[in-house]
Amino acid sequence: MFSHIRTIWLTFLHLFHKKVTIEYPDEKVKLHPRWRGRIVLTKDPDGGERCVGCYLCAAACPVDCIALQATEDENGRRYPEFFRINFSRCIFCGFCEEACPTYAIQLIPDFEMAEYKRQNLVFEKEDLLINSEGKYPGYNFYKVAGMNAGVKEKGKGEEEEEPVDVFSLLP
């Protein structure tokens, strides 16, 4: 009986406690940098697309919401011809971000993407591309990759040795 009265009293005291409610549209929720929200495609510091169309994100996606088609430009640089994410299927698991070898696909702290029409949730490449380097500033895949895709000559990258001249006799 005493414990009941004590329960009632303690519950009554909660009237004067600080409320935990965040009044959302007026007061934004604090999101942390690694919060997994809307998916974007980032660009490298030179303004080129980072995505190389390797299909690893589409393969890693557990709900198969990513569709893309890789192609090459005249310099041999690979990029996606189209890149489509169906956000009505996406579960924001972040596997695509982990799978991406070039830091191109990233999840950013933004969840306000409600739509009245379901078709509007299918995002094309122009919707996904942002003019930013995302969480990895300064990273440029073709600067560290071995191949020449119009960004740098072979062997001219940082910490990259000149290609071996197979015709010379010296090792």
Next chain:
Amino acid sequence: MQHVWIVLGVLFVLLNVAAGLIWVERRMLAMWQDRLGPNRAGPLGLLIVLADTLKLFFKEDWIPSFADKKIFVIAPAIVVASVLMSFVVIPFAPGIVVADLNIGVLFFLAMSSLGVYSIVLGGWASNNKYSLLGAMRGASQMIAYEVFMGLSLMGVVMMTGSFRLTDIVEAQRSVWFCFTQPLGLILFFIAGIAETHRLPFDIPESESELIAGFHSEYSGMKFGMFFIGEYLGVTLISAMTVTMFFGGWMGPEFLPGWAWFFIKTFAFILFFILLRASLPRPRYDQLMESGWKVLLPLVLVNILVTGAVLLYLKG
């Protein structure tokens, strides 16, 4: 003519209070759970009452094909009618009472005992296992607690020597009965909670086990009637507690009688909500056992002691 105005005024105030309790209850429950509650629609969220009522009116009013249609329709009306009938005898202020019967307390008990039909018939007519279980629980719970409710008021009646509620209020001019009849007050309040099947004694409708029990199959305004009936019941028990034990309209002079009555009643309504926020639901057999084995002997002891003291004081 003045009588008609009193009737209309009481009806108007009661229905508004019952509707407003939707907001009060949700807001206060939220406060006691460290939340804010509905605060968007209108000032302080008050228009949520309007929104809820509109929603109830425009919902599909569905009668299940397997239900007993006549009884299914009658049941929700019974609860509101019986509770509103009970308000007839309650004196809100000196002179503001619909019918000052000389059997006021008994009339209140009779009407609240009719309220059990809405649960029993509603649950039976729904033709649904959970509803039937809820109806059976409701019937046994309400019959059991009706007994204590009646008996717990008898101490007050013995001290006053009258069943008339205005007499009972007048008898508290010097000292309120909550001081002379504390046991009666506690028992009456417990029985009142069980009678209105409010939490923690909401065993007929317990959402977590019986998916709303006797009103599982109800929707639209029929459900709304049960809803309003419950809030009216809460108001009724609060008003009765105030009338019987807390001096009705009595209070210091700077406020009129009806204001004191409403303040006290509102305090008890808030206490009802506080109980809902804090206490868990007992098991069904625990409820019945405590009713028959603890509360009934206590009530009888209360009557016995009151009678003995009264006889002793008489000399």
Next chain:
Amino acid sequence: MSLLFYISSVVAIVATLLVITCHRPIHALLYLVVSFLAVSMIFLSLGAPFVAVLEVILYAGAIIVLLIFVVMMLNLGQEAALQEKQWLQPKVWVGPSILVAVLLLEMSILLLRGESAAIQPAVDMKRISLVLFKEYVIAVELVGFLLMAGIVGAAHIGKHKKKHPHRFLQNGKENGHADNNENNKEVKPGELLKEEMIHN
């Protein structure tokens, strides 16, 4: 007042007839409630509010609820309705209704003579209780004994049976019912399992 009396009398008679002729038990019981309410209204119009309210509290509020409770548990279906229909054949109801008609005749003769039909003055609670506890105190005491016997009997029937917990729980010290159990063998769970395996 007499208009009220006649209206409620008609309601009571119609409701009672419907109680008899209704096929579905729950509907019949509802009409019975209506009839009780009408009778209590008659009491009220005759100036006996105490009896009227008691009629509502006891009959309409408690006893009929119990009847409805029982009917709900019995789950009477179509067969019960058919049986009721059979019972309503003339050969069943002619005899009782002749007897009732004789009673009605007697009552109407009495009423038409107009000797006892005068409306009594209001009966208040004080007079009822004085009569109950002075002249009829022995009857009240006897009824009290009867109710006490009923309560004791109900408490005896409703007493909890001794609980027989699962055999694994019977040995535990924390179980209060273990010592009440006669077949409380000191068997450890592992041994029991072994026995079972042998039997299988």
